[in-house]
Amino acid sequence: MDRKEGKKFLKKINFKNKISAAKEKFLEKLNVPDELAHNLTKITMIENKEILIEGYNNIVDYYDNYIKIQSKNIYIVLDGSNLNINEINDSELLISGNISNIGYLNR
Amino acid sequence: MELEEGIKRINGTIEVQIEGFFTERFINLCKINNIKIWNIKNILNGMVRFNIAIKDFKSLKKIAKKTKCKVKIISKKGMYFKWFKLRKRKLALILLLGFLVISVLSTKFVWKIDIVGNTYIATEDIYNALEEAGLYVGRNKFNLKTKKIINSLRVTISDIAWVGIDIDGTHAVVNIVEKTKLPEESIRNTAIGDIVSNKSGIIQKIVAENGTPILSVGDYVEEGRILIEGKVYSEFLETKDVPAQGEVYLKTNYEFKKDYEYNIQEKEYTDKVKYSIGVGINDKENYINYLDKSLKYDIIKSSSDINLFGNNISFSFYTFKIYNLKDRVCSKDEIISTANVEAEEYFNSEILPSLKEAKVINKELFIDSEDDKKVTIRIVFDVVEKVGYFKERN
Numbered sequence: 001m002d003r004k005e006g007k008k009f010l011k012k013i014n015f016k017n018k019i020s021a022a023k024e025k026f027l028e029k030l031n032v033p034d035e036l037a038h039n040l041t042k043i044t045m046i047e048n049k050e051i052l053i054e055g056y057n058n059i060v061d062y063y064d065n066y067i068k069i070q071s072k073n074i075y076i077v078l079d080g081s082n083l084n085i086n087e088i089n090d091s092e093l094l095i096s097g098n099i100s101n102i103g104y105l106n107r
Numbered sequence: 108m109e110l111e112e113g114i115k116r117i118n119g120t121i122e123v124q125i126e127g128f129f130t131e132r133f134i135n136l137c138k139i140n141n142i143k144i145w146n147i148k149n150i151l152n153g154m155v156r157f158n159i160a161i162k163d164f165k166s167l168k169k170i171a172k173k174t175k176c177k178v179k180i181i182s183k184k185g186m187y188f189k190w191f192k193l194r195k196r197k198l199a200l201i202l203l204l205g206f207l208v209i210s211v212l213s214t215k216f217v218w219k220i221d222i223v224g225n226t227y228i229a230t231e232d233i234y235n236a237l238e239e240a241g242l243y244v245g246r247n248k249f250n251l252k253t254k255k256i257i258n259s260l261r262v263t264i265s266d267i268a269w270v271g272i273d274i275d276g277t278h279a280v281v282n283i284v285e286k287t288k289l290p291e292e293s294i295r296n297t298a299i300g301d302i303v304s305n306k307s308g309i310i311q312k313i314v315a316e317n318g319t320p321i322l323s324v325g326d327y328v329e330e331g332r333i334l335i336e337g338k339v340y341s342e343f344l345e346t347k348d349v350p351a352q353g354e355v356y357l358k359t360n361y362e363f364k365k366d367y368e369y370n371i372q373e374k375e376y377t378d379k380v381k382y383s384i385g386v387g388i389n390d391k392e393n394y395i396n397y398l399d400k401s402l403k404y405d406i407i408k409s410s411s412d413i414n415l416f417g418n419n420i421s422f423s424f425y426t427f428k429i430y431n432l433k434d435r436v437c438s439k440d441e442i443i444s445t446a447n448v449e450a451e452e453y454f455n456s457e458i459l460p461s462l463k464e465a466k467v468i469n470k471e472l473f474i475d476s477e478d479d480k481k482v483t484i485r486i487v488f489d490v491v492e493k494v495g496y497f498k499e500r501n
Contacts, residue, residue: 058131059131062130062134064150085134085145085146085147085157086147088144088147089138090141
């Protein structure tokens with residue numbers, strides 16, 4: 001890579017960074033929730049009985065006592081007993097049962 | 108969307124069991140292909156049960172092939188499967204169809220007629236006239252020409268000024284506007300006539316507002332005689348015809364007469380009471396009868412009525428009180444006191460309501476005849492009342 005090309009490349013990266021910074025500022029000004037702005041996963045729990053996961057990708061493992069769910073950035077791992085999937089939807093997942101442990105793994 | 112899902116679930120749902128190595132993939136594929144599944148349970152490793160709507164079941168086949176899972180139906184629920192079971196019962200289907208046809212056909216008839224707006228024309232007369240004209244309970248609505256009915260109704264009952272017939276489903280409402288009659292007072296003010304007695308008795312008071320009183324206080328009047336004549340006599344002018352007006356009070360009397368026996372039978376109630384239920388249709392009563400015919404009963408009935416297509420149907424609850432008859436000899440004083448009470452009751456309920464401004468001034472008791480067995484008692488009420496009605500002179 002000669003010097004000229006290197007400069008061009010740096011310019012490109014700078015430009016991209018600027019755009020993403022502007023985008024973030026704009027979303028912040030509009031008060032858009034984080035999970036919608038960055039396509040993150042939202043987890044809502046009711047004690048240890050029910051868990052609602054919004055914005056998941058797919059189910060990796062499904063057993064009676066263990067569920068592994070893939071989302072955009074992480075894996076969500078649930079341990080417990082009598083784990084049933086009550087509702088499954090394009091973006092939402094409702095799991096009920098006795099949840100004893102909830103963990104996260106990096107992808 | 109949610110409503111659609113609900114309808115799908117009512118139509119029919121199946122509980123499905125899948126077996127295989129890639130059950131998670133199966134669920135993910137269902138999600139990707141927009142197949143709605145719910146109540147997912149993991150029973151064993153590699154064995155999952157879930158519910159699915161009947162419409163989506165066929166599309167599972169592709170996914171099962173892809174993931175190499177075995178699909179098994181565990182249970183079926185919903186309307187679809189119930190209908191499917193019924194398809195062999197032809198009689199039930201025919202009966203259902205018949206019921207539907209009958210219920211649709213029955214809406215094509217008039218089942219109830221209401222008459223609104225009549226004050227002095229009797230409702231029954233209007234019903235009869237309507238029946239003659241061709242509108243009655245049970246007539247089909249097909250070819251029902253209300254204009255024709257209205258015309259014939261107005262011909263048969265001349266007091267009707269306007270008729271409107273609204274047919275709302277199976278319910279016909281006949282609106283009637285009557286011709287207004289001249290009130291009696293305005294007839295009196297214009298027509299020439301006399302005031303005539305409608306009862307016989309002795310005059311107590313006579314006041315003529317217009318016209319000449321023919322009789323005076325203390326005279327005896329018979330029924331149909333003129334009390335106040337509609338003429339004004341004058342020494343200097345010609346006699347003039349006027350509408351008679353005035354008030355006349357007569358002293359009249361009313362009698363109560365009854366035979367009383369010395370030997371009477373009295374009811375003596377026992378403690379025993381029996382109960383029964385029954386149904387009555389148009390005054391014909393039927394109740395469950397298990398009574399002993401040798402005993403005597405007082406029947407007390409409490410019922411509630413339902414009116415169905417003009418028939419009166421009543422559901423009743425009967426109580427039977429058992430009593431014995433016992434002989435007793437009455438004294439004369441006792442008979443007189445009971446006669447007094449009965450006479451008072453008779454007078455207050457039967458006679459008094461038909462009198463105008465009546466006042467009882469005297470009450471006397473007579474014993475007409477008497478022997479060992481019975482007494483005939485007569486009670487006379489002397490009454491002062493307002494009499495007289497206006498009669499137009501020809």
